Amino acid sequence: MKRCAAFPLLMLLSACAVGPDYRRPDVALPDAYYRSVPGATGRSIADAGWWQVFGDPQLTTLINEALHDNLDLAIAASQIVQAEAQVAAARSPLFPRVLGQVQGSRSNQNVTFTTASSFLAALALSWEIDFWGRYLRATEAARASLLASEDARRSVIASLVSSVAQQYLQLQGLRQRLEIVQRTAIAQRDTLRLVTLLSQQGVQSAAEVRQAESQVLTTENQIPGIELQIAQAEDALALLLGKAPRSFDTSAGLTAAAVLPQVPAGVPSELLDRRPDIRQAEQQLVAANANIGVAKAQFFPSISLTGSLGRASDTLRGVVSSGGQNVRSVAASVNQPLFEGGALVANYDIARAQAEQAAVAYRRTILIALQEVSDALVAFDRDRVAAEGNRNRVEVSAEALRLAQLRFRSGVISFLEVLDTQRQLLAAELDLNASELNQRLSAVQLYKALGGGWNPGK
Numbered sequence: 001m002k003r004c005a006a007f008p009l010l011m012l013l014s015a016c017a018v019g020p021d022y023r024r025p026d027v028a029l030p031d032a033y034y035r036s037v038p039g040a041t042g043r044s045i046a047d048a049g050w051w052q053v054f055g056d057p058q059l060t061t062l063i064n065e066a067l068h069d070n071l072d073l074a075i076a077a078s079q080i081v082q083a084e085a086q087v088a089a090a091r092s093p094l095f096p097r098v099l100g101q102v103q104g105s106r107s108n109q110n111v112t113f114t115t116a117s118s119f120l121a122a123l124a125l126s127w128e129i130d131f132w133g134r135y136l137r138a139t140e141a142a143r144a145s146l147l148a149s150e151d152a153r154r155s156v157i158a159s160l161v162s163s164v165a166q167q168y169l170q171l172q173g174l175r176q177r178l179e180i181v182q183r184t185a186i187a188q189r190d191t192l193r194l195v196t197l198l199s200q201q202g203v204q205s206a207a208e209v210r211q212a213e214s215q216v217l218t219t220e221n222q223i224p225g226i227e228l229q230i231a232q233a234e235d236a237l238a239l240l241l242g243k244a245p246r247s248f249d250t251s252a253g254l255t256a257a258a259v260l261p262q263v264p265a266g267v268p269s270e271l272l273d274r275r276p277d278i279r280q281a282e283q284q285l286v287a288a289n290a291n292i293g294v295a296k297a298q299f300f301p302s303i304s305l306t307g308s309l310g311r312a313s314d315t316l317r318g319v320v321s322s323g324g325q326n327v328r329s330v331a332a333s334v335n336q337p338l339f340e341g342g343a344l345v346a347n348y349d350i351a352r353a354q355a356e357q358a359a360v361a362y363r364r365t366i367l368i369a370l371q372e373v374s375d376a377l378v379a380f381d382r383d384r385v386a387a388e389g390n391r392n393r394v395e396v397s398a399e400a401l402r403l404a405q406l407r408f409r410s411g412v413i414s415f416l417e418v419l420d421t422q423r424q425l426l427a428a429e430l431d432l433n434a435s436e437l438n439q440r441l442s443a444v445q446l447y448k449a450l451g452g453g454w455n456p457g458k
Contacts, residue, residue, distance in 0.1 A: 019293020
């Protein structure tokens with residue numbers, strides 16, 4: 001009974017842990033993002049799902065496919081399994097070790113010329129009492145590393161989802177760009193046929209025909225380059241999905257309402273619990289802080305208990321029959337490090353330095369997150385303004401081309417002015433395509449910067 005009562009006491013003593021307990025560092029965060037869009041308040045865009053932001057079912061399908069088959073995500077999942085095993089390995093010294101022992105020996109006595117045999121079968125128990133919390137701290141560090149691995153996987157998911165969305169939008173923008181160029185080339189060929197007919201009738205000169213031909217060829221020569229970019233975008237998207245290169249259907253398209261006119265960002269304090277990279281950096285800090293306790297506990301004595309219970313006999317049969325003898329032993333030992341050439345102090349200094357580095361890395365990760373949100377906010381706002389300006393520019397250029405064609409047919413202006421307005425309209429349409437694409441891409445980047453997650457069942 002005394003032994004049974006002493007066991008919980010020993011467990012209680014082993015629960016003491018030297019070293020500093022973790023506390024989240026104080027980080028001064030602003031009340032609002034520096035470059036928040038005026039008037040964009042309320043629920044953060046990071047709380048919404050991708051399908052709610054863009055309303056494109058094809059994009060949602062591709063993201064689900066990437067989450068299922070992406071190879072980087074599979075590696076991250078395997079790393080979590082490894083981290084779980086490391087937690088179990090770090091926790092195992094907290095429990096006694098039980099071993100089964102079977103021994104047999106045979107010896108000759110030189111004096112009596114006799115042979116002696118001995119056999120032993122026993123259960124052996126050994127237990128190092130974690131009096132100073134060395135293994136508790138090691139388990140704490142391993143558990144924090146596991147959480148960091150899980151957050152690393154979430155970070156891979158966030159990057160994967162944003163990469164798929166950006167690549168899909170890029171592919172869609174390139175196909176819209178190709179359509180603009182092809183449509184413009186068809187219109188310019190119609191104009192070329194008209195100028196050629198007028199030249200044959202002596203109304204226009206051959207020089208104007210050559211200029212019209214040059215403009216058509218200049219426009220058509222853009223098509224191979226865009227087609228190459230489309231093929232490369234499809235290959236990159238297939239790689240994100242963990243598949244071989246293939247073609248993708250983007251014909252559904254995105255409406256103008258797919259990009260929100262205002263993007264509420266929420267408050268900066270939400271980043272600490274929402275962004276996986278910040279959570280990962282904090283768990284790495286927790287692990288480094290726990291390792292200080294592991295290093296400090298090595299300065300103190302280790303207390304171990306050992307015991308064995310079994311049977312011994314001079315014959316193998318006697319071990320399992322009444323002919324053997326019961327044997328048992330109990331022992332306790334205390335080992336105090338006295339001199340190890342400065343290794344203990346060096347390990348402790350290393351652990352403290354690594355904790356300081358982890359604390360700095362944690363603060364740096366937060367600052368990077370604030371920078372990314374600020375960059376994405378201003379990019380989204382400026383791209384929105386640029387898209388509105390280019391939209392107006394396209395309308396003005398299209399009207400200018402219509403009037404120029406009417407005046408040309410009336411003989412008021414030369415054909416060179418028509419060619420110039422055609423070039424201006426094409427440039428305006430291409431710039432509008434680029435600014436609308438940039439606005440969509442910046443919305444994706446902002447979603448990622450704010451720590452937006454992915455929950456298909458939401």
